[in-house]
Amino acid sequence: xxxxxxxxxxxxxxxxxxxxxxxxxxxxxxxxxxxxxxxxxxxxxxxxxxxxxxxxxxxxxxxxxxxxxxxxxxxxxxxxxxxxxxxxxxxxxxxxxxxxxxxxxxxxxxxxxxxxxxxxxxxxxxxx
Numbered sequence: 327x328x329x330x331x332x333x334x335x336x337x338x339x340x341x342x343x344x345x346x347x348x349x350x351x352x353x354x355x356x357x358x359x360x361x362x363x364x365x366x367x368x369x370x371x372x373x374x375x376x377x378x379x380x381x382x383x384x385x386x387x388x389x390x391x392x393x394x395x396x397x398x399x400x401x402x403x404x405x406x407x408x409x410x411x412x413x414x415x416x417x418x419x420x421x422x423x424x425x426x427x428x429x430x431x432x433x434x435x436x437x438x439x440x441x442x443x444x445x446x447x448x449x450x451x452x453x454x
Contacts, residue, residue, distance in 0.1 A: 333438055337431075340438075344430040352423030357415045360408050367405045374398050 330338075378394045 333442055337435055337438055340434045341431045344434065345427055348423050348427040348430070352420065356419055357412065360412055363405070363408050367401060370401055371398065374401065 374394055374397055377389065378391060378398070381389065381391045381394055
């Protein structure tokens with residue numbers, strides 16, 4: 327097994343720490359679920375289902391079953407759109423923090439290379 331020099335070890339430890347920090351910050355700042363929209367959807371769905379049952383029982387004051395089903399389908403489609411937007415935002419958020427982690431690893435790598443080059447310039451070279 328080849329030995330890894332101290333600079334590479336420093337980079338690996340820094341990349342791991344950076345990954346932990348980006349993962350922690352990224353997970354703690356994830357977009358929240360649209361709970362208000364979900365509650366509104368549930369309330370409106372329940373109302374429509376009760377209205378549909380009343381229409382099936384022949385209540386003359388309610389709308390037709392077709393109109394109620396159309397409203398239910400519209401409501402479900404809007405909730406699918408809301409959840410699709412939420413999932414898209416969540417994915418974009420995760421990819422952003424992954425990009426931040428990659429850039430921090432590259433920045434650490436180039437700063438270590440620069441530091442190594444500067445330190446090598448101060449060492450005496452042996453002339454033969």
